[in-house]
Amino acid sequence: MYCQVIVDIVHENVARAFTYAIPEEMKVSPGQRVAVPFGSREKEGYVLALSEETEYDPLKIRAVKRTLEDYPAILPPMMELAREMAEKNHCPLAETLRLMIPAEMRGGRIRVLTEKWIDLTDEERARAAWSAESRSRKRKAILEMLMTGHPRRLAEIRERVPDSREALNKLETAGLIIRTEQEILRRPGTPLKSGSGEWHQLTPEQEEALEEILPAMRNGEGRFLLHGVTGSGKTEVFLAAARKALEDGKKAIILVPEIALTPQMVSWFQARFGTEAAVIHSRLSAGERFDEWRRIRRGEARIIIGARSAVFAPAENLGLIVVDEEHETTYQSDHHPRYDAREVARSRCDREGATLILASATPSILSFAKARRGDYMLLEMPRRVQDRPMPEVQLVDMRTELETGNRSVLSRALSSALISCMQKGEQAMLLINRRGYHSFVSCRACGHVIKCPNCDVSMTCHVDEMHPEDGGPTQLQCHYCGHRTPIPEKCPSCGSRYIRYFGAGTQKVEGEVRKLLPGIRTARMDIDTTGGKDGHARILEQFRSGEARILIGTQMIAKGLDFPQVTLVGVVAADMTLNLPDYRSRERTFQLLTQVAGRAGRGRRPGQVIIQTYRPEDPVLKMAARQDYRAFFEAEIQRRRTSLYPPYTILARILIESPAAADAEGAAAGLGQAVRAVLDARPEWKKKVLLISSEGPGIRMLRGMERRQILMKMLTGSETEDFCAWLAKAAEEPRAGCQICFEYNPTSMI
């Protein structure tokens, strides 16, 4: 017997299967991982297929050394998925296969954890030996322990009978005891203690949604977009659908944007499904990740909750994939090989006969457009559960505040709303989409803005987290590379002492809130406060328990949180995301504002939202204030059609990075020429290309690397796909001193 093996090396030259012989006594099946000789070394590989014969000279074929696990790590549909992704990404199969297993399994960096146990061979004999035992107190004690209960953990015996090694050896030689080993599974803890295990009585809207979903699940089909306003109870719909999958003997995968930010979702699932629920995320230890993966692989965990990589969970007999908050950009991976978890989910559901549900209160323009075309069935839940009202949203013009002499980051309206919210004993959330104290520093005399030496971005002022009691900001930080330096006393450019600070961040807002409401506990949630394994959970727990009354944070606080005591939400500066140079900035702003507004009034008391802005007349802000998704969608899709942005076109870029500006320029110029030349040679490609630009990117230096790009806008079609394949190949050709990558509809345009 022979097998075709994909060797786990990512290199063009070995991006094909190699044939190995399978030794007589070895059992190998497709998808299994094996160790094979490769050149003079031993490598890991994945078995693609088996064959009885081979076209190669059997004498020259080397043999598989051993199997790495006794089961296939890659299930057949996952193998097909890996192939499809490799083809689409123009990358070696070895690379996409790596997505399917925990990273630490490769190279044997993680092992099955076992525990040693001791058992009796025969109770009668043990009893006799115990009675007869008069020489060794230790042997007698061990036998006694086992007679009252066996098997027992070796560790337990060692603890109760110190220095027992020799006694155990003697008992073993006498055939009285045997040693065994048992696997133990490392399990991650529960993130938040708010989960209730009760099933709610469904609302009519939830029932209606399920009336469409459940029959589709029975038939192993159905692609749904569940558009439900914030607080409409979408989670309850997934929970019911997941339960149905389980009842049918199937598995369900629930994807969330980021586990740390959605601890409530996890706790709801854990409370309802107990150990049948597995949780996968980036903060697990290697051992926990490996063991959760194995629990899923063996079918012990049948509901999988995780961030985007959980879409690759080795669940056999899949019945359902849910993508919650489907509009979130975290579903697109920006590491190589790139993938979009929503597309992978779709592909898995098609292949494995499962139902797909994408859900959001603010679906992405692309998904909603697909639903309108009929690619997804649209399910709408336009009302909150129990007829709770949607929060009332007010736009506050910050220009008027300035004119009337209010220089605080909090408008009068927001200040008084905060005060009255606290007086009523309720809770509030404040969103400010930048961390730190001030967003930038510039010189009054010459206008110089202090920038990071490694990046072409302005530095942000920070209060030192270690010594916050010292008061104001003392430090400058770069939010891209982490570079830190003390705030200079003089302008580095002209020496003037007049340095001014602009823009507010989370630290500044927290400071002002504390001044406004002394004695009220606040909690701040941003990258600076959420380090460590359970940084997020700790802060959210403080807020959930009511210990902190006001939660101040970046967009981290906008996602999926459900705190019924929150009646006031303030957005400190709504314009911030709107001004970003990206064709999606309107979409992102609308989503962020609607989502954060949706955190208010989720309990019995109605919610109030105050959005501060310098552009209250902006139509996007007005639609967000009305929480009118439909109106926003219509306006935005119209704009995309007329200005030719996705989904009407495809954006692609080649990004070139190099420590030396000249190298980056050279490579960009060379690639630009090659692109133009190939287009001249292929008119069928050229007619699809609307624009080629070598301006940008937005940040021309990042982490010490000079960056240049070639940005292309193209019409869709098979010719465009072929052109993109050519671009991906062209980007792979090495160019001196440069890192080059090809991005198809890049997540970020910076």
Ligand code: ADP
């Ligand atoms: P969404 O994700 O749509 O914003 P959630 O799923 O978080 O909304 O639900 C909002 C709140 O309503 C949660 O506290 C949830 O427990 C509660 N809820 C959901 N469905 C019901 C129901 N049928 N009856 C009572 N409460 C419900």
Ligand code: ZN
């Ligand atoms: Zn100056």
Ligand code: ZN
């Ligand atoms: Zn930097």
